[in-house]
Amino acid sequence: MKKLADLDSPAVVIDAALLDKNLQAMQSVCDAGGTELWPHIKTHKMVPVLRRQLELGAVGATFAKLGEAEALLPSGVRQVFIAHSLVDLAKAARLRALHGKLDRLILAVTSAPQGDALERLLDAAGIRVSVLLAVDTGLHREGARDPAQAAMVAEKIRRSSRMELIGLYTHEGHAYGASSPANAAEAADRVYEVLGQVREAVGGGLSLWPGCSVTAALLAGRPHVHAVRPGGYVFGDLALAETTGVSAAADVALTVLATVVDRPDKNLALIDAGSKVFSGDKTPSGLSGRCLEHPALAVSRVNEEHGYVTGEGVEHLAIGQRLRFIPAHVCPVVNLTDRVHVLEGGIIRETWPVDARGRSD
Ligand SMILES: Cc1ncc(COP(=O)(O)O)c(C=O)c1O
Missing domain, CATH: 3.20.20.10 (Alanine racemase)
Structure with a gap:
């Protein structure tokens, strides 16, 4: 399991x-x-x-x-x-x-x-x-x-x-x-x-x-x-749960699981998910994602393969630590991945292919 x-x-x-x-x-x-x-x-x-x-x-x-x-x-x-x-x-x-x-x-x-x-x-x-x-x-x-x-x-x-x-x-x-x-x-x-x-x-x-x-x-x-x-x-996302506030952050059903891969300075943690996971879409305040476990932490900048995590408490993050993030805009996140993992009762119940991924034709 x-x-x-x-x-x-x-x-x-x-x-x-x-x-x-x-x-x-x-x-x-x-x-x-x-x-x-x-x-x-x-x-x-x-x-x-x-x-x-x-x-x-x-x-x-x-x-x-x-x-x-x-x-x-x-x-x-x-x-x-x-x-x-x-x-x-x-x-x-x-x-x-x-x-x-x-x-x-x-x-x-x-x-x-x-x-x-x-x-x-x-x-x-x-x-x-x-x-x-x-x-x-x-x-x-x-x-x-x-x-x-x-x-x-x-x-x-x-x-x-x-x-x-x-x-x-x-x-x-x-x-x-x-x-x-x-x-x-x-x-x-x-x-x-x-x-x-x-x-x-x-x-x-x-x-x-x-x-x-x-x-x-x-x-x-x-x-x-x-x-x-x-x-x-x-799924919901930051656009619905934070910017417009029409749904609750607690009801967001899709998150990006990422790992802290470096701590180049005390105010910054780098994660292994950048614009190729979150897309280039951001909230009006420039965020690509917000941390589910620690909402004061956010992905405030992205390169292709790196996310820059900043915010209160970032100094406590450790290399290898895993975090989940609510994306700014969920639609392109799904279209950027081959598969999604379905979590139920703490178990990954299934893995679904994104059937129409890339089908913009
Ligand atoms: C033509 C059309 N209908 C419906 C929708 C659904 O909008 P939303 O994702 O805001 O629910 C979109 C989103 O881009 C759209 O372009």
């Missing part, structure tokens, strides 16, 4: 009980609000996690890329939303094949020119699909910039023989700029207001599909919100 101490360091560790708690909590909020959960799998990219989400009641799942959906088909998922600007004609055969394996494939229209390109792709694939129209609610990435633009793109979709417009979606990632749960609630209200204005302008009583872990629980249950599509909630 393997324990944490038996793992090769660095390692990515998932607490099975906390993962399940997070999955159940989000599902309960959705069930209570009568809202469908279509979790974004970008965070976990793993068949067993999606299988559990579906078992708990998720209706479908959201993906960024075809490759992710292909890799996670063994979960049994049969309703898929690809929330990205698909345009590449070279993907026609894969798109057709994926469509043939699902009960329902929903694609995204993210602008008028992208909609034209998608139409050509659907022609090449020889399929007709449901689509959601993207609305920019503040991130300023994809999506209609105002209600008039959304109405114009919706009109184009309605004239298409390849697409059926079923709703409006957004990724309100700008909500990560909230610095407190109260701020997050204000951001959610504003997202809902913008979606409502666009819905009014587009007509046809479209359903709303917002998607972000900061706002999901706040938007589920509101009128016309058909589905929410959070991703990061499954």
Whole structure:
């Protein structure tokens, strides 16, 4: 029976009980609000996690890329939303094949020119699909910039023989700029207001599909919100537990296990996990991770293979000591590792491959 101490360091560790708690909590909020959960799998990219989400009641799942959906088909998922600007004609055969394996494939229209390109792709694939129209609610990435633009793109979709417009979606990632749960609630209200204005302008009583872990629980249950599509909630990270404060640090289910490999001076410990484990993503205060066992200690700088641990009490760390760290942003951490270790009752119960790791195609 393997324990944490038996793992090769660095390692990515998932607490099975906390993962399940997070999955159940989000599902309960959705069930209570009568809202469908279509979790974004970008965070976990793993068949067993999606299988559990579906078992708990998720209706479908959201993906960024075809490759992710292909890799996670063994979960049994049969309703898929690809929330990205698909345009590449070279993907026609894969798109057709994926469509043939699902009960329902929903694609995204993210602008008028992208909609034209998608139409050509659907022609090449020889399929007709449901689509959601993207609305920019503040991130300023994809999506209609105002209600008039959304109405114009919706009109184009309605004239298409390849697409059926079923709703409006957004990724309100700008909500990560909230610095407190109260701020997050204000951001959610504003997202809902913008979606409502666009819905009014587009007509046809479209359903709303917002998607972000900061706002999901706040938007589920509101009128016309058909589905929410959070991703990061499954594990949590410093962005959710510290920056925005919408979840608790005690509920973070994924940590990086690392070893102190040097103590070059009294105010610094070097660990064997750097940007190739934590990624380059940081909190607004510049942290890559915070120590689970000693929260005053943090990874305040990274090189590729080194993490710089600083903070109160660092002088007590010893070479060879193992510590666990909550990453600043969990999604790229999972995509940087081949496998994760599942911890339950102090034992490493299983090791899961990250099935869709690197499937950005
Ligand atoms: C289109 C889309 N939907 C949903 C999500 C999930 O967001 P989060 O990880 O904040 O829950 C993302 C995240 O980047 C996204 O890009």
